[in-house]
Amino acid sequence: MKYRKSIAIARFKSRLIHLPVRGVINETLRLFPPVPLNVRESRSTSFSLPRSDGTYKVPSEVPLYMPAKTTIMYFPLLTQRNQRLWGEDAEEFDPERWIDPQRLTKFTANPTMYTPFSAGPRIVSTSTSSAHSF
Numbered sequence: 001m002k003y004r005k006s007i008a009i010a011r012f013k014s015r016l017i018h019l020p021v022r023g024v025i026n027e028t029l030r031l032f033p034p035v036p037l038n039v040r041e042s043r044s045t046s047f048s049l050p051r052s053d054g055t056y057k058v059p060s061e062v063p064l065y066m067p068a069k070t071t072i073m074y075f076p077l078l079t080q081r082n083q084r085l086w087g088e089d090a091e092e093f094d095p096e097r098w099i100d101p102q103r104l105t106k107f108t109a110n111p112t113m114y115t116p117f118s119a120g121p122r123i124v125s126t127s128t129s130s131a132h133s134f
């Protein structure tokens with residue numbers, strides 16, 4: 001039993017050596033974002049939200065109304081584990097998804113599916129967090 005365990009550990013370590021460091025960091029932050037939910041407030045005037053990109057089914061083609069000064073919560077923890085965005089293996093820890101050009105296409109087309117450092121003008125800058133630079 002002890003012998004089998006040490007073989008398993010040795011196999012895991014040898015696999016770890018070949019993993020891309022950037023992929024391991026990105027994948028850790030994808031599955032376990034230190035800021036799993038975040039809050040924003042809408043502008044002081046109401047407006048219509050831009051049309052959906054089609055990732056989610058929307059109940060109607062009518063633009064969504066965003067009332068003024070309304071609290072909005074978003075959940076990187078859920079977005080970053082969403083199977084529609086990341087595929088059926090979304091819950092799996094797989095650093096290699098970050099070096100596979102085909103799997104990366106979806107992310108490069110829709111960068112807000114990965115927001116451990118937030119997004120937009122308030123994003124944690126690449127100078128403060130090297131993990132964010134691709």
Ligand code: HEM
Pocket residue numbers: 029033034035038039115116117118121122123124128129131
């Ligand atoms: C794994 C590492 C880190 C993660 C996941 C992370 C995540 C975040 C997130 C999600 C926010 C946005 C908070 C919000 O807008 O509500 C934030 C803000 C911020 N972070 Fe980080 N952060 C990391 C490392 C760092 C480091 C190393 C620094 C500085 C040395 C830093 C400095 C800041 C600053 C200054 C802000 C505020 C930016 C602004 O609102 O203008 N962060 N961080």
